Amino acid sequence: MKLLFNLIGTILKLGIYACIYATPVLGVWLASSLAAFSNRSTLLSVIAGVFLFPVLPLLWELWSSYKRRKLGKLGEETLTWGDRLTLRTLLINLIAIIGLLAWQPSNSFIALSTRGDWMLEGMQGEAAEVTRQSLFKIAGGLEGLYNAFNKNPFxxxxxxxxxxxxxxxxxxxxxxxxxxxxxxxxxxxxxxxxxxxxxxxxxxxxxxxxxxxxxxxxxxxxxxxxxxxxxxxxxxxxxxxxxxxxxxxxxxxxxxxxxxxxxxxxxxxxxxxxxxxxxxxxxxxxxxxxxxxxxxxxxxxxxxxxxxxxxxxxxxxxxxxxxxxxxxxxxxxxxxxxxxxxxxxxxxxxxxxxxxxxxxxxxxxxxxxxxxxxxxxxxxxxxxxxxxxxxxxxxxxxxxxxxxxxxxxxxxxxxxxxxxxxxxxxxxxxxxxxxxxxxxxxxxxxxxxxxxxxxxxxxxxxxxxxxxxxxxxxxxxxxxxxxxxxxxxxxxxxxxxxxxxxxxxxxxxxxx
Structure with a gap:
C-alpha cells in the first residue's frame, strides 16, 4: 500500500512539475502569436522566453543563495534546489503571461485564434492538423476575456x-x-x-x-x-x-x-x-x-x-x-x-x-x-x-x-x-x-x-x-x-x- 501511495504521489508531483514548466511555453506561444499577428519577429519572443526560463529563475536562485550565504543561513532551506527553481519559474512566467493579457486583452485571443499556429505554416498532414486544432482549442480559453473587453452596445x-x-x-x-x-x-x-x-x-x-x-x-x-x-x-x-x-x-x-x-x-x-x-x-x-x-x-x-x-x-x-x-x-x-x-x-x-x-x-x-x-x-x-x-x-x-x-x-x-x-x-x-x-x-x-x-x-x-x-x-x-x-x-x-x-x-x- 505504501508503495502505491508513493507511486501516486510521484505521478502527481510529475504532473504538477509538467504544468509549471509548461508556463514558459505558453508565454512564448502567446508572445510569438502576438508578434506574428502584428508582423513582427517571432524570434525575439523565443529569446525572451529563454530569458524567462531558465535564465531568470537561475539568476534569482543564485542571488538568493548568495544572500543566504552572507547571512550564514546556507543549508537551512526547507525546499530543495529543484523545488525552489520550479516555484520561481512559475511565478516569473505567470507574471509575464498576466502582463501580456493585461496589455493586450482583446488581441491576445485574436492573435492566438488566427496566428497561434504560425510555426506550422505550410505544414500539412494529420499530425500538423491535430496540433493546429489543439492549439486553437487552447486559444478558445481566452474567448471570455475577449468578450469581456468587447461588449456589444446593441x-x-x-x-x-x-x-x-x-x-x-x-x-x-x-x-x-x-x-x-x-x-x-x-x-x-x-x-x-x-x-x-x-x-x-x-x-x-x-x-x-x-x-x-x-x-x-x-x-x-x-x-x-x-x-x-x-x-x-x-x-x-x-x-x-x-x-x-x-x-x-x-x-x-x-x-x-x-x-x-x-x-x-x-x-x-x-x-x-x-x-x-x-x-x-x-x-x-x-x-x-x-x-x-x-x-x-x-x-x-x-x-x-x-x-x-x-x-x-x-x-x-x-x-x-x-x-x-x-x-x-x-x-x-x-x-x-x-x-x-x-x-x-x-x-x-x-x-x-x-x-x-x-x-x-x-x-x-x-x-x-x-x-x-x-x-x-x-x-x-x-x-x-x-x-x-x-x-x-x-x-x-x-x-x-x-x-x-x-x-x-x-x-x-x-x-x-x-x-x-x-x-x-x-x-x-x-x-x-x-x-x-x-x-x-x-x-x-x-x-x-x-x-x-x-x-x-x-x-x-x-x-x-x-x-x-x-x-x-x-x-x-x-x-x-x-x-x-x-x-x-x-x-x-x-x-x-x-x-x-x-x-x-x-x-x-x-x-x-
Whole structure:
C-alpha cells in the first residue's frame, strides 16, 4: 500500500512539475502569436522566453543563495534546489503571461485564434492538423476575456425575440464556405462595402456604378441570394406618400401588393434599406438616440439596431416572423476583431434566413463625408455559410448551421463578400484572413464563369492603393508587394473586363 501511495504521489508531483514548466511555453506561444499577428519577429519572443526560463529563475536562485550565504543561513532551506527553481519559474512566467493579457486583452485571443499556429505554416498532414486544432482549442480559453473587453452596445435592444430556437438550414453546402459552394447562375447587385456597427470604408477601386436602383417586376426567385435584376421592389419604388404614415400602414400596403412570400420579405427589406439613412454622426460620437421602431420610422435615421428593430416591427404587422439578432460583425480584415452589430432572422416558407438591412442601405467612409446611400440586396437571405463570414451571432443557433463554428474559426475566415460567391468564385488559397509571404501575395481561385478579376494592394491602415496589374480571368492572382510590411489585398470583379468593378473581398498579407 505504501508503495502505491508513493507511486501516486510521484505521478502527481510529475504532473504538477509538467504544468509549471509548461508556463514558459505558453508565454512564448502567446508572445510569438502576438508578434506574428502584428508582423513582427517571432524570434525575439523565443529569446525572451529563454530569458524567462531558465535564465531568470537561475539568476534569482543564485542571488538568493548568495544572500543566504552572507547571512550564514546556507543549508537551512526547507525546499530543495529543484523545488525552489520550479516555484520561481512559475511565478516569473505567470507574471509575464498576466502582463501580456493585461496589455493586450482583446488581441491576445485574436492573435492566438488566427496566428497561434504560425510555426506550422505550410505544414500539412494529420499530425500538423491535430496540433493546429489543439492549439486553437487552447486559444478558445481566452474567448471570455475577449468578450469581456468587447461588449456589444446593441444587445440591449433585443426584447427577447432572438430567444426563438431556429432550426438550422439543411447542409446544402460544405461547412467550409471556400470549398464547395453552389455556383449560382445569377449575379448579385453591384455594391460597395456596406456599413456595419462601424460603417466600413469605401475603398474599392475603380469606383462602381452610381446608377439608381430600378424597380423590379414581381417574379419568383430561383436563387434567393443572387437577385439578378431584382432592384428596388415596385411596391416600395411606387409607394404613395399617404401610405407612409405608420409602420402598420406600410406593412399592410406591402402585403396587399405582393403575394409571393419571398418577395414580400424582400419588399420589407427594401423599405428599410431604402428609406432609412445610417446615423453616422451618432455612431462616431458613441451616443445613440432611441433605436425603437417608431422613432426610426419617424426620423428616418438609425444605426444597425434601429434598422433591425424597424424590420422586426414591419414583419410583425405583416404577420411575417422576423426577429432581432445581435452579435459581432467584421467588414474588412483591418477590423479583424469585429464590432458589435445587429441584424435580422426571418422565417420564409418554413425556413429561417438571415438579413442585414443596414449593410444593404449604403456605406460610410468617415465622419466628414457621412452616409452614402447605395441600395443593395447582397445581405438579403444569403446562405448561412456566406453571411457567416462577416456576421457572428451571440447565440450560435442563429448561425443557422447544423455545425456552428466558434469565434476563433469565424475570425480565421478570409473576408469574402456574398458577391464573391454569387459570381461563382471559390477561394482555394489562402484559407486564412491573414497569412505570411516572403515574396508576392498569391491568391488561388476557382473561376468557372471566367469573371474578370482586378486586384489592388495597400499598406495596412492606408487609404491609398495600387493595382496589382491588369484585370485577368485567370485562377491565380499574383500581387507584387514592394517591401516588408502588412498589406491588404482587395479583389474586384466584372463580367466585362473594363469599366466598373465591384469589390468582392480582401485578405491580409504580412511580407517578411
Amino acid at each position: 444587445e440591449q435592444y433585443d426584447d427577447g425575440s432572438s430567444k426563438i430556437r431556429p432550426d438550422p438550414q439543411p447542409e446544402r453546402i460544405a461547412r467550409n464556405p471556400f470549398e464547395e459552394l453552389p455556383k449560382p447562375t445569377n449575379s448579385s447587385s453591384t455594391t460597395k462595402p456596406q456599413p456595419s456597427a462601424k460603417p466600413q470604408a469605401n475603398t474599392a477601386k475603380p469606383k462602381p456604378t452610381t446608377e439608381k436602383p430600378k424597380p423590379a417586376e414581381s417574379k419568383p426567385i430561383k436563387n434567393a441570394w443572387a437577385w439578378e435584376g431584382q432592384g428596388l421592389h415596385p411596391a416600395i419604388a411606387n409607394m404613395p406618400a399617404n401610405v407612409e404614415t405608420s409602420i402598420e400602414s406600410v406593412a399592410k400596403y406591402i402585403v396587399s401588393k405582393e403575394s409571393n412570400p419571398v418577395l414580400r420579405v424582400k419588399a420589407l427589406h427594401d423599405y428599410v434599406a431604402d428609406r432609412i439613412a445610417y446615423d453616422a454622426e451618432s455612431y462616431f460620437a458613441g451616443a445613440y438616440p432611441p433605436q425603437d421602431a417608431e422613432t426610426v420610422f419617424r426620423t428616418r435615421k438609425a444605426v444597425c439596431a434601429g434598422y433591425a428593430k424597424l424590420l422586426e416591427a414591419l414583419g410583425k404587422e405583416a404577420e411575417i416572423e422576423i426577429v432581432y439578432v445581435s452579435g459581432k460583425s467584421r467588414s474588412q480584415v483591418s477590423e479583424l476583431s469585429g464590432r458589435g452589430h445587429a441584424w435580422n432572422g426571418v422565417k420564409v416558407n418554413g425556413q429561417w434566413h438571415l438579413i442585414d438591412p443596414t449593410w444593404d442601405s449604403g456605406y460610410v467612409n468617415d465622419p466628414q463625408s457621412g452616409f452614402v446611400k447605395r441600395y443593395s440586396t447582397e445581405y438579403l437571405m444569403p446562405p448561412p455559410e456566406v453571411i457567416g463570414i462577416s456576421h457572428f451571432p451571440k447565440d450560435p443557433a442563429w448561425q443557422l448551421r447544423s455545425n456552428p463554428i466558434d469565434q476563433g474559426e469565424f475570425l480565421r475566415q478570409p473576408m469574402m463578400r456574398p458577391k464573391f460567391f454569387a459570381d461563382g468564385l471559390s477561394l482555394i488559397s489562402p484559407q486564412r484572413s491573414q497569412v505570411d509571404t516572403s515574396n508576392n501575395a498569391v491568391i488561388n481561385l476557382a473561376n468557372p464563369q471566367k469573371q474578370w478579376i482586378l486586384a489592388s494592394y495597400s499598406p495596412k491602415g492606408s487609404n491609398s492603393s495600387q493595382n496589382c496589374g491588369q484585370p485577368v480571368q485567370d485562377s491565380q492572382i499574383s500581387c507584387p508587394l514592394p517591401s516588408s510590411g502588412s498589406y491588404e489585398v482587395s479583389l474586384f470583379t466584372s463580367s466585362e473586363g473594363q469599366g466598373n468593378f465591384d469589390y468582392v473581398g480582401r485578405l491580409e498579407f504580412n511580407k517578411t
